[in-house]
Amino acid sequence: MHALAITDILSILTLGAALGFFGGLFGIGGGIIAIPFLALAFGMEQALAQGTSLAMMLPILIVGWWRYTRQHPVALGTALPLAVLASAATYGVAQVATGLDSGLLRSLFGVFLVLIALRMLTGRRPAGNADGAGVFDRRWQPLVGIPGGACMGLLGVGGGLLATPIFTQVFGQRQTVAQSLSLVLVTPCSAVALLTYGRAHQVDWSIGLPMAIGGLLTVSAGVSVAHRLPERSMRLAFAWMILATALWMLLKPLILQGPW
Template sequence: MPAISLPELLMMLSLGAALGFFGGLFGIGGGIICIPMLVLGFGLDQAVAQGTALVLMVPNLLIAWLRYSQRHPVAWKTALQIGLLACITTWLVAHMATRLPTDLMRTIFSIFLLLLSLRMLFGTHATAAPEENKPRDLRYLPLVGIVGGSSMGLLGIGGGLVATPIFNGWFGQRQTVAQSLSLALVAPSSIIALLTYSGAHRVAWSMGLPMAIGGLFTVSAGVAVAHRLPERRMRLAFAWMLLATAAWMLLKPLLD
């Protein structure tokens, strides 16, 4: 576990605060930005970066889940089904992921970000508003837990990034409701992922804990802002944030 200096500690606290805000704003844990920064900025192994980001994500996701549930409560049976399937899938996939070569994991992570950001960006322009779409059979909602759990186990992130567009675009849920459903998926599965990565010694706790502490003070503010923004503008901002992160992750090694 790498030691960090006082300036780095302060940087981690500030970074955690920023990521906590954006995590609350977009219904994610902040790992989508944190992992590339740990890999490219601090030289961490891809798997260690993913495990360390989970230290930040777990408390942020739990708080965001609580805040979103207060405004957009999800039926406990639906939340339990989604969360259980996500946790089982996360545990199985994470055990495999911690044994993959780091270069392969980094490539998978980068491609995932690029494809997802492009899909969300073009989908935002090309599809009708969710409330105008014909809703799908909501009995299949829990199956999204398998998809989100696979992403959480393999990448340490992405459960909400994959699940939110499915809940929003396929099942016709409003963006904030889709994020509430996604948090019911990723909050418990992030705990499983963290325990699995930690058991495989893929977590830098000295870096992750300060980020987690910084994020605790800002995630609620992000959730509050999310409910004041126009839905279309929030979806566009979400898509552009993903695209910028994907471009940085792919191009930075080529520019060095």
């Protein structure tokens, strides 16, 4: 971590505000935008970009979890085992991720972005079954914490994107309930991942904390604007942007013929 001038702090606050706004606007975690930006624009190693992004995301997730679960509470008997399994998976995988080669980790993140973009371009937002029936009994829902937590540990993002469609399509939950369950999963995972990346010195707090403050100031505004704009047009535009970013992350080493 390094000392920053006031002008640098103001610039990072502004960046965090922009990321928070667009995260709220597109209904997708700000880390999906922040990580490639930190890696490509700031030249950070991939693990450092993921850890720094977690410092920005965690306060926003805590606020989002608190606000969402007030409207859609999750029973303690479901929330606790889900959070524990997810956190354990996050911790174990994050221990490995912080030691991976940066190029490999960045390639994995790029492939993840491609898959997310293609899903947004070709699929519809999942909805729960109208009759509430699922493929499996809902007592097995805490097991979703294992793949969701592993994704958070490896990439610093994506646990909710992976878990939400499982809750709706496999367990027959309504979309709002699935999103509440995903926040129960992702919020403690983000805390565990942040601590693990921080212990491995893969967090730049001088950038992550000002970004978090900026994001907290604008995420609600992004959500409000999203409700007034055509959802399909926004999701398509965001998907194309994510796809272009992912392809650049994957192809940049080949184009430059050298280390990142």
